[in-house]
Amino acid sequence: MKILITYFSNTGNTEKIAKSMKDGLLDYDVDLIHAKDVDPTTLSSYDIVFLGSGVYASRVDKSILAMIKKAVPEFPVKLAYFCTHASLKLFQEPFKRITGVIKKHNCEIIGEFDCVGENLGIPLDTQLAMLENLPEDQREKAKKDREKIKGRPNEMDLENAKNFAISLVKNL
Numbered sequence: 001m002k003i004l005i006t007y008f009s010n011t012g013n014t015e016k017i018a019k020s021m022k023d024g025l026l027d028y029d030v031d032l033i034h035a036k037d038v039d040p041t042t043l044s045s046y047d048i049v050f051l052g053s054g055v056y057a058s059r060v061d062k063s064i065l066a067m068i069k070k071a072v073p074e075f076p077v078k079l080a081y082f083c084t085h086a087s088l089k090l091f092q093e094p095f096k097r098i099t100g101v102i103k104k105h106n107c108e109i110i111g112e113f114d115c116v117g118e119n120l121g122i123p124l125d126t127q128l129a130m131l132e133n134l135p136e137d138q139r140e141k142a143k144k145d146r147e148k149i150k151g152r153p154n155e156m157d158l159e160n161a162k163n164f165a166i167s168l169v170k171n172l
């Protein structure tokens, strides 16, 4: 079985998840390639493609959509999404546009994984100033939530990602 794990990662969180998935799949033939380095025409040569990104303004990075559009109509048959996000729960639909493209083709989403990733892309001063601008009742909760995302993805997140990849491939 040939597997591709490809991802966009601005500050390294999603890359950590991608690497942990690869660590779980040592028994398989796995390529781990940053989205900017992937040749879209090769996607269809894989049995499974894991597609990942950080969430930026509710969406995955545009390089992911561009890659998928360039792969049309030669799609991988099985795709798994993964993403990291700074909200404690994923409430957005970051892959919506990707799904819009692939649903017209013979392609199946076989799994989805997400986890929290500390926001390292916005300077700390700016983030703290944003908190101070919130109404008092929301500010305390936002500060507590900020503490909960510090250092994520953590060891547990990486383990969860690894187990997600293992069980997805085993259960095919």
Ligand SMILES: Cc1cc2nc3c(=O)[nH]c(=O)nc-3n(C[C@H](O)[C@H](O)[C@H](O)COP(=O)(O)O)c2cc1C
Pocket: 008, 009, 010, 011, 012, 013, 014, 015, 053, 054, 055, 056, 057, 058, 059, 084, 085, 086, 087, 092, 116, 117, 118, 119, 120, 121, 122
């Ligand atoms: C410009 C910018 C926009 C972001 N927008 C969102 C968002 O809409 N929702 C969210 O949950 N997190 C958002 N985040 C946080 C990132 O999704 C999160 O930190 C993620 O782990 C970054 O992944 P990366 O390190 O792989 O780039 C944003 C971060 C940046 C820098």
